[in-house]
Amino acid sequence: MAFKIEPDKRLKQIYFQIKKLMKGQRVKFYSLDEMFLILRYLPEAEPEYLSDINRFIAEEVVGYGSISVSLQGVDIYPYKVMPRVLWFRAEAEQRLMKLAENLDKRAVEFGFAPEFFSFYPHVTFARIRRIEQEERLDILEQKFKTFTPINFSFSQLILFESLQSRNGNIYRIRNRFSL
Secondary structure: OEEEOOOOHHHHHHHHHHHHHOOOOEEEEOOHHHOEEEOOOOOOOOHHHHHHHHHHHHHHHOOOOOEEEEEEEEEEEOOOOOOOEEEEEEEEOHHHHHHHHHHHHHHHHHOOOOOOOOOOOEEEEEEEEEOOOOHHHHHHHHHHOOOOOEEEEEOEEEEEEEEEEOOEEEEEEEEEEEO
16 A cells, blocks of 8 residues: 655656666666555455455545655665665655554454554665665765655555566556545
8 A cells, every 4th residue: 555656856856866876886776657655565465355455445544635745855774784775754744654553453453464663654766785885875875865855745545566577566556545
């Protein structure tokens, strides 16, 4: 369950500057079409449960109205010791935090395992396999740790299926839920 990020001009500029900075490193960047603020992963479920999953999501999101989020900088996870992920850090209104918490609770009640980590709003945009020149991470932190917020407003939550292929992930929308 996620909100789809439609990158604006500024976010694209930042993304491509970081991609240029990391050139020659073993970093796999997601395409701009693969930017999601994920509220809750749901592991693969049998097709016969899809209508029940749709029902509990619909019940939870009804009446929320649009939710605002601002991307405010880049973080390296898990820090520079053994970096694996680059993500845009997001600041979100409390209603988003509550929605993520409620969706997680409903997913657990449905039978999915609880999330290992608490919800932290972010948008993953690259996976790090290996950094040959560690000073690039220092430059990344200096230039992109914070930036002027880029604001988004979401009025629709998307339930999608992620399918792996040789050319990367394929995201198939299973349902859209108006907030």
